[in-house]
Amino acid sequence: MQALYAQLLVGLINGSFYALLSLGLAVIFGMLNIINFAHGALYMMGAFCAYFLLNLGGINYWWALLLAPIIVGIFGMILERTLLQWLTGLDHLYGLLLTFGIALIVQGIFQNYFGSSGLPYAIPDQLRGGMNLGFMFLPIYRGWVVVFSLVVCLATWFLIERTRLGAYLRAATENPTLVRAFGINVPRMITLTYGLGVGLAALAGVLSAPINQVRPLMGADLIIVVFAVVVIGGMGSIMGSIITGFALGVVEGLTKYFYPEASNTVVFVLMVLVLLVKPTGLTGRAA
Amino acid sequence: MKSRFIASLLLGTALTLAAGGMASAGDKVVKIGALSDQSGLYSDLGGPGSTLATQMAIEDSGLAGKGWKIDVISGDHQNKPDIGTSIARQWFDVDKVDIIVDVPNSGVALAVNNVVKEKNGVYINSGAATSDLTNAQCSPNTVHWTYDTYMLAHTTGQALVKAGGTSWFFLTADYAFGAALERDTTAVVTANGGKVIGGVKHPLNTSDFSSFLLQAQSSGAKVIGLANAGGDTTNSIKQAAEFGLTKGGQKLAALLLFLTDVKSIGLDIAQGLNFTETFYWDMNDQTRAFSDRFAKRMRNGAPPTMVQAGVYAGLLHYFKALEALGENPHDGVKVVDKMKSIPTEDALFGKGEIQPNGRTIHTAYLFEVKKPSESKGPWDLYKLVGSVPGDQAFTPLDKSACALLKK
Numbered sequence: 001m002q003a004l005y006a007q008l009l010v011g012l013i014n015g016s017f018y019a020l021l022s023l024g025l026a027v028i029f030g031m032l033n034i035i036n037f038a039h040g041a042l043y044m045m046g047a048f049c050a051y052f053l054l055n056l057g058g059i060n061y062w063w064a065l066l067l068a069p070i071i072v073g074i075f076g077m078i079l080e081r082t083l084l085q086w087l088t089g090l091d092h093l094y095g096l097l098l099t100f101g102i103a104l105i106v107q108g109i110f111q112n113y114f115g116s117s118g119l120p121y122a123i124p125d126q127l128r129g130g131m132n133l134g135f136m137f138l139p140i141y142r143g144w145v146v147v148f149s150l151v152v153c154l155a156t157w158f159l160i161e162r163t164r165l166g167a168y169l170r171a172a173t174e175n176p177t178l179v180r181a182f183g184i185n186v187p188r189m190i191t192l193t194y195g196l197g198v199g200l201a202a203l204a205g206v207l208s209a210p211i212n213q214v215r216p217l218m219g220a221d222l223i224i225v226v227f228a229v230v231v232i233g234g235m236g237s238i239m240g241s242i243i244t245g246f247a248l249g250v251v252e253g254l255t256k257y258f259y260p261e262a263s264n265t266v267v268f269v270l271m272v273l274v275l276l277v278k279p280t281g282l283t284g285r286a287a
Numbered sequence: 288m289k290s291r292f293i294a295s296l297l298l299g300t301a302l303t304l305a306a307g308g309m310a311s312a313g314d315k316v317v318k319i320g321a322l323s324d325q326s327g328l329y330s331d332l333g334g335p336g337s338t339l340a341t342q343m344a345i346e347d348s349g350l351a352g353k354g355w356k357i358d359v360i361s362g363d364h365q366n367k368p369d370i371g372t373s374i375a376r377q378w379f380d381v382d383k384v385d386i387i388v389d390v391p392n393s394g395v396a397l398a399v400n401n402v403v404k405e406k407n408g409v410y411i412n413s414g415a416a417t418s419d420l421t422n423a424q425c426s427p428n429t430v431h432w433t434y435d436t437y438m439l440a441h442t443t444g445q446a447l448v449k450a451g452g453t454s455w456f457f458l459t460a461d462y463a464f465g466a467a468l469e470r471d472t473t474a475v476v477t478a479n480g481g482k483v484i485g486g487v488k489h490p491l492n493t494s495d496f497s498s499f500l501l502q503a504q505s506s507g508a509k510v511i512g513l514a515n516a517g518g519d520t521t522n523s524i525k526q527a528a529e530f531g532l533t534k535g536g537q538k539l540a541a542l543l544l545f546l547t548d549v550k551s552i553g554l555d556i557a558q559g560l561n562f563t564e565t566f567y568w569d570m571n572d573q574t575r576a577f578s579d580r581f582a583k584r585m586r587n588g589a590p591p592t593m594v595q596a597g598v599y600a601g602l603l604h605y606f607k608a609l610e611a612l613g614e615n616p617h618d619g620v621k622v623v624d625k626m627k628s629i630p631t632e633d634a635l636f637g638k639g640e641i642q643p644n645g646r647t648i649h650t651a652y653l654f655e656v657k658k659p660s661e662s663k664g665p666w667d668l669y670k671l672v673g674s675v676p677g678d679q680a681f682t683p684l685d686k687s688a689c690a691l692l693k694k
Contacts, residue, residue, distance in 0.1 A: 003505055010497045115587050117331040117518065120553030123529070130531055136501060139529045211529070212494050213521055213551055217327070221494055256498035261461055263498075264490040 006136035007257040008250055013142045015249020016149035017204055021226040022233065022241040023153055024200035027160065030236035031173050031193040034084060035092055037100040039226070040219025041107050042198050045072045046205025047214045048110065051121050061124040061210070068206045069199035076198030080191050103220070110216035118213025145207050152203065153242045156196075160238055169193060228271040234281025244282060313614045315355045319345075319602070320384040322374060322399065323414060325363035328492050328518035329391040331547040333414040335361075336595040337389040339584055343577075344602035350610065360384070364395045366491070371395035372402050379406040385617060386411065386605060388598050393417035393464035397424055404428045407619040411605060413597030416516070416543060417467040418682060421646040425689035428619040429645045430626060433597030434565050436464070437682045439542045440471035442563040442651050442675050447510055447540050448479040455540075456508035457486030458499055458523055460515035468514040468542055484508050493519060496526045504532055512540045520544060521552045528556045546592045549668045554659040557668075563680075565651050566593035566635055567669050573634035582666075590666050600633045601647070639677055644689035648677035 021043060028036045049071055050064035059067065079102065087094050123141045130139040160166040169189060172179045176186045205219070212218055225248075233244030248267055255266040262269075274282060321341045323333040338361040345357045360382060364371035371390065378384035379402070387403055390396045391414025403410040404426040411430045412420060418437040420429060455476050459465040465488065473483050485506045487499050500523070503511045511532065513523050520541060527539055544562040568578035568590035577599070578590040591599070608625040609615055616622065623645070631639040631647060639649035653673040662668060684692060 003501070006501045006505075007498055010495075010501065013497065014495055111326060111330075112586060115331040115547070115589070116326065116328060116334075117521065117547045117551035120525075120551060120555070122553070122555060130529075137504070137531050137535075139531070141529065142497070211526070213518065213525070215518065218494065221492065253498055257502070260487050260489055260499065264493070 002135035003257065004254075007253045009133075009136065009138065009253075010142075010256075011250035011253020012146055012246060013249070014252060015246035016146050017208060017222070017245075018226055018229050018249050019153050019242050019245025020149045020200055020204040020207070021222065022229045022245045023156055023238065024197040024204075025226065025230050026233070026236055026238055026241040027156065027200070028194060028197035029230075030238065031169055031197075032080075032084070032190055033092070033173070034087065034095040034099065034194075036197065037096055037223070038079070038102040038106070039099075039197075039201050040221075040223030041103040042072055042076060042201040042219070043205040043208075043222065044110065044216060044219035045075065045106065046202025047121070047209040047212075047218060048114075048119075048205075049202065050206040050209045051119055051214045054121065061206075064206050065203065069202040072202035072205075073195040073199035077191050077195040079198075080194040084194065085187065085190075103223075107216050107220060114216055116215060116217060118215035118218070121209040121214050123210040141210060145211070149204070149207065152200070153245075156200065157238050157242065225267050228267045230281075232267075232271050232274045232281055234283040237281070237283040240281065240283025313616055315614055317350075317355065317357045317386070317609065317615050318382065318384045319357065319359045320375070320378045320382070320387045321359060321361040321389055321598070322364055322371060322378075322387050323361070323389045324366050324391055325361070327366050329366065329414065329516070331551075331589070332517060332545040332592045333389050333391040333594045333598075336581075336585060336589070336591060337414070337598045339581065340591060340595045340599040341388060341602060343581065343584075344599045344606070347599075348603060348606040350606055353610075355609075364390070364392070364399075366392045366395060368395045368398035372398045375399045375402040376406075379403075379408055385409060385615060385619075386622075388412075388602060389414045389594070391415055391594060393419075393467060394462045396420060397463055400424060400426055400429055403619065409605065409619045409622050411598070411601035413601055414594045416464050418471060419463070419467060421642075421644040422682065422688040425644045425687075425691055427645075427691060428623055430601060430623060430641055430647060431645055432601040432647045433593050434563075434651070435646070435681070436468040436471040438565075438651055438680045439468060439563055440475045442653060442680055443540060443542055443561060444472040444475045444512070445479060446561065446653060446673075447538065448476055448481045452510035452538055452540070453481040454508045455481060455483045455510045455512050456503045456506045457483065457512045457514050458496070458503060459486055459488045460491050460519055461488040462491055464516065465514045469512070472512055472514065472540075472542060486512075489515070489519070491519070494522060496523045497530065499523075500527055500530050500532060503527075504530065504535065504537070508537065510538050510540050513542055516543045517545070517548065521548050524552055524560070525556055545594070546666070546668065547589065549656055550589075550666065554657060554662055554668065557656040558658045560656045561653065561672070562656075563651050563653055563675075564593045564669075565649055566591075566596040567652065567654065567671075568596075569667065569669070570652075570671075577634060596635045600631075600635045603633050604629070604631050604641075642681075642684060642687075644682075644684070644687050644691055646681055646687070648681050650677055651675045651680035 049068035053059040053064045127141040233240040256263040321338045362374040386409035388411045393415045396415030413433045418435040420431045459469045627641045636649045654669040
């Protein structure tokens with residue numbers, strides 16, 4: 001029983017990454033209608049950004065949490081301005097192909113210079129060590145990841161669903177012409193939204209840098225699972241993607257305990273089941 | 288970049304040659320296929336570095352000056368046996384390749400082993416670990432150069448049991464390699480009076496090991512045997528430190544650890560780990576000289592791993608055999624027989640021999656990862672703590688299950 005609690009908690013930790021990443025995807029899809037396959041590469045860039053800030057600029061983890069999402073977010077906005085904006089109104093497939101291509105190029109460039117093994121990034125001093133919860137030894141850093149990503153997820157949800165800015169955003173996706181008539185610069189808002197989604201990915205990258213190796217393919221390995229999470233949760237649903245992210249982390253954690261060999265596939269099995277029963281995803285609205 | 292340029296030139300020449308009708312039996316034309324994981328979790332320990340090692344072996348053999356024409360092509364098996372075998376088949380059938388080198392990933396290595404045997408080519412495997420290549424699945428066309436699971440179990444594994452690590456829990460990569468390493472290590476553990484109290488199989492290329500590590504932790508085993516490799520091992524070690532496994536008195540057995548892995552974990556966490564390799568760049572003047580030349584041509588300036596060194600040394604020995612034959616007979620068994628008849632000797636692995644089952648025997652070295660304070664450079668990572676003569680480190684012939692020995 002104790003082991004079970006431990007696995008639940010570990011699942012929640014992984015769920016934090018799924019939630020942060022699928023949230024960014026949901027924001028981008030909901031507002032821009034783009035299936036952002038470059039998300040994994042941008043997550044990886046967030047981790048590399050933290051590494052460079054530390055090793056080239058001597059800037060610590062805490063500043064990296066703030067700066068890396070901004071830097072990578074700006075990179076994302078440049079992508080949106082130069083490439084993605086031309087796809088407005090075209091079939092989803094074009095966005096998918098373009099962002100997938102961008103992901104391959106970015107990963108290829110990083111792999112050419114840094115190889116595949118990855119670079120070390122130490123856990124910040126303040127978050128080292130761990131505490132004994134009775135049923136498991138919880139590294140403090142992992143606890144921090146869960147709490148921090150939960151706060152960020154809820155803040156993003158609040159921003160989009162409960163503030164005036166969020167209302168503009170949602171209105172602009174429904175009817176851009178009308179919103180423009182009210183004097184709101186819709187293209188700029190879309191660029192900023194893409195930047196926000198990308199920033200969330202980069203933030204997840206910084207969070208994961210001390211746990212996983214900072215590797216060019218770290219995003220490519222993760223993004224497939226995250227897409228399954230988004231499909232299960234329902235494309236474009238903000239709260240749905242947060243909840244499914246955490247929930248699937250837990251399901252995966254339990255699988256690792258009961259039948260570890262299937263831990264890589266369980267999410268996809270669930271995805272198939274959900275698609276069979278409810279093709280719009282658990283929280284998705286009918287198209 | 289220069290090596291890339293040369294590689295593409297070679298590839299171009301090779302293609303033109305292939306188009307212009309191919310060599311018949313008995314000439315001085317050789318074509319080498321470097322098959323590896325070029326972009327995945329094993330690409331740093333083999334990959335492009337193994338292709339570079341191949342090119343350096345050709346240059347250093349001096350055969351070009353003696354009228355030989357040697358070309359290289361490289362391929363990416365993506366850690367998938369079906370892709371590996373189809374590349375190998377195409378290389379033999381269409382590109383007229385004589386020899387395949389490297390091939391990390393035991394699953395792919397065993398599959399390619401069958402193709403090479405069927406096509407009567409030469410196979411110098413450096414990257415794969417499974418001892419099956421020279422046991423149950425041995426082939427007259429295969430030389431297994433650098434290391435294998437039997438050696439890892441009988442060096443690192445044995446040393447740990449003798450130091451008091453009597454109960455083991457395995458974290459095993461769920462494919463041919465992990466299974467072979469766990470099997471060979473379990474045999475050593477039980478033979479030395481220890482016991483295996485549990486284990487968990489994880490999928491290849493896993494990024495989060497916390498669930499598995501918690502199970503290992505609660506098992507109470509004294510030693511946690513890591514029967515995995517590359518990125519899987521580095522993540523296991525890093526996360527084991529995070530979850531306080533080593534502080535709790537459990538010891539990690541990194542059964543297979545490469546130079547690039549240690550570099551990637553960082554000395555802070557990796558310090559004190561014991562493991563075994565058959566080559567380290569900083570052993571003597573000769574290995575340092577080779578490694579300097581290698582690192583200068585490597586895109587990220589890394590010195591060679593033992594896998595890449597094995598590709599180089601294995602090929603040099605292959606060229607020696609060709610020179611002794613006076614021509615390339617394009618007959619794999621004949622060339623491998625010749626390779627077995629000449630004792631091995633090179634700057635990287637020293638003296639040794641290739642046994643009748645295809646196993647290359649050379650000294651294995653026990654290393655310990657240096658403390659950060661002891662390291663004097665970015666790649667100054669190992670401290671030599673002992674060595675095991677080849678005949679004790681590798682499978683003794685009377686214990687080998689290879690059918691070739693029962694002739």
